[in-house]
Amino acid sequence: MSTMRHPYPTRPAPGRGAQAGHQELARGLGWFSIGLGLLELAAPRGLCRTLGLEGRETLVRSYGVREVATGVAILMSHDPTPWILGRVAGDALDLATLAQGFDGDREQRANLVAATAAVAGVTVLDVVCAQGLMADKRLSPPGRYDYRDRSGFPRPPRAMRGAAADFETPPDFRVPDALRPWRDDGAA
Amino acid sequence: MGRTFRSAAGSLKPMKALVWHGTTDIRCDTVFDPTIEDGRDAIIKVTSCAICGSDLHLYDHFMPGMKAGDIMGHETMGEVVEVGKDNTALKVGDRIVVPFTITCGQCPQCRRGNFSVCERTNRNKPLGDAAFGHTTAGLFGYTHLTGGYAGGQAEYLRVPFADSTHIKVPDGIPDEHLLFLSDIFPTGWQGAVQCDIQPEDTVAIWGCGAVGQMAIRSAILLGAKRVIAIDRVPERLEMARAGGAEVLDYDAEPNIVARLNDMTDGRGPEKCIDAVGLEAHALGAVDAVYDRAKQAMMLETDRAHVLRQMIMVCRPAGILSVPGVYGGLIDKFPIGALMNKGLTVRTGQTHVKRWTGDLLRRIEEGQIDPSFVITHTIGLEDGPEMYRTFRDKQDGCIKVVIRP
Structure with missing residues (x-):
């Protein structure tokens, strides 16, 4: 009876670390996107009035469509990275639109400042999430794990070449002689 | 019901298993123990199982035919704890590796050694016929197109057609050397x-x-x-x-x-x-x-x-x-x-049993040790996270063995 020992070291699970956190943050941003989008679709006039952006209701509605679509895509895709990057681009559009509200002396300036700060905060979250997701997908740098001793053979591979010469290929897996011209003379 | 020798786990006792719930959603759930359903069955207590690269096709839901609640896993070995009444090939206490292809051992394809296209073990034959023109063998934990059989990433596994679907292995050789006779080594x-x-x-x-x-x-x-x-x-x-x-x-x-x-x-x-x-x-x-x-x-x-x-x-x-x-x-x-x-x-899917006698001998003789490929050993509770790590090729992951 053999008394073999398992010789190769293995590792436990790396644990629920930052990778899981980035996925969960993405899902949170997805739900946020849907919520904000629905608000923009349902009450564009009220939003524009609050922020001093009267006349831009159609634009806000289109942003609502964008937010809902992006949110659904984040929640449904197995890799939310491109959609989170899309959110970053959307944040830039939102900030540019809000910046237009600062023109002139408006009563809604306080609301506008608050809205701009909120969008800037969400932008930071989007950027952190996108960077984290991209970092998670990066492969380990070469040399981090050393598998050079994992041949599985008792001797160097060169010495194992043809060690299973006693194996006879079953007839149904054999190549017809006519299709192996390189066998007899070692060249095609 | 067959001869019941299982003392550790009575009928309908809960066990832990890795269960598919949807795209990239695998959870370590508590489910019912398997029971003998046919006289040729056996139940094994799983000692080791593995996550296979082809499990990732299910994780990402590229393969059709999965249903929420399906138990994952098709690389499994363990100890027989219960045997159906018609199964004379196995007895309680036998140590077996379970081929991922379920084989009747009697149909014309099995008699030719074409075990992966067994004509009788896909219990969802109409689905197999519709998908592939003709049915192929039933597979553990691998969609309802191939039978919808519960997989082995669990504490216990029902092995259908177990009198044919098994590889008896000797004591004294660690699981890690033998487990891959179930799939990746013969594949x-x-x-x-x-x-x-x-x-x-x-x-x-x-x-x-x-x-x-x-x-x-x-x-x-x-x-x-x-x-x-x-x-x-x-x-x-x-x-x-x-x-x-x-x-x-x-x-x-x-x-x-x-x-x-x-x-x-x-x-x-x-x-x-x-x-x-x-x-x-x-x-x-x-x-x-x-x-x-x-x-x-x-x-x-x-x-x-x-x-x-x-x-x-x-x-x-x-x-x-x-x-x-x-x-x-x-x-x-x-x-x-x-x-x-x-x-x-x-x-083709692998005709596992066609090769395993020869490959087991090569392992016993020390010609090759398939355990070289194992990079991670985990418990069932870490399975869901490890699926993602494996899919994303993180942490140097090449092969994951689970010890339930």
Whole structure:
């Protein structure tokens, strides 16, 4: 009876670390996107009035469509990275639109400042999430794990070449002689 | 009900298992213990099981036919704890490895050794007929197209047709040496055997995951003159090199077909093995981007980048061996090159039991130790997170063994 020992070291699970956190943050941003989008679709006039952006209701509605679509895509895709990057681009559009509200002396300036700060905060979250997701997908740098001793053979591979010469290929897996011209003379 | 010898787990006692709930949603749930359903069955207490690369096709939901609540896993071994009344081949206490293909052992295909296309073990035969034209064998934990059988990433497993579907293994050899007789070792072996390797052959192998690693060792043992392995993950390439392969990093080689031709005096390798399957990656390749887009629009199910490269680079009259899993339809298949070059294509799920007697002997004699491929050992509760780590090729992960 053999008394073999398992010789190769293995590792436990790396644990629920930052990778899981980035996925969960993405899902949170997805739900946020849907919520904000629905608000923009349902009450564009009220939003524009609050922020001093009267006349831009159609634009806000289109942003609502964008937010809902992006949110659904984040929640449904197995890799939310491109959609989170899309959110970053959307944040830039939102900030540019809000910046237009600062023109002139408006009563809604306080609301506008608050809205701009909120969008800037969400932008930071989007950027952190996108960077984290991209970092998670990066492969380990070469040399981090050393598998050079994992041949599985008792001797160097060169010495194992043809060690299973006693194996006879079953007839149904054999190549017809006519299709192996390189066998007899070692060249095609 | 058969002879009941199980004392540790009575009927309908809860156990832990890794359960599929949806795309990238696998959970460690509490489910009912399996019970004997047929006289040929057996129940095993799982001592070791593994996550397979083909499980990732289910995790990402590229394979159709999964239902919420399905138990994952098809690489399993353990100790028999209960045996059906008609099963005279096994007894309680036997140590067995469970082949991932369920085989009746009696149908014409099983009698020919074509176990992976057993005609009787897919209990959802109409689904199999509809998907593939004719049914194939039932598989553990691998969609309802192949029977919808509960898988082995669990504390207990019901083995249907267990009097035929088992590999008895001796005590005294660690699970890690034997577990891969269930799938990846015979799959890599059959991938190489299908090439009918000759001493002058150059064998190119796409994919250095666990099956690719086994195919590399198998091609070396079967006497290939050269083995060239293709991947992009540094650890996998390093492990391939350790097994005797020359390696190509497709991130660093802009044209794999041209490079392989250069390495073979312009003639191409005689034998090509696809150990990648339907989720082929190729950053920047035009056809790979095309496949991604079509797959996203549900206009094709499988990505054929590796198959296209193999067909184009293989030496005329050569052999393409495809152990990598495909599930449905591909596009832009270069049938003209395949036909005019007179290539032979050999495919199929693995006829596991056809090879395992011979491979077990090689393990016992120390000719090969398949445990070289294991990078992680975990408990069931870490399974869901490990699926993601494995899928994303993080933490140097090549093969995960689970100890329930």
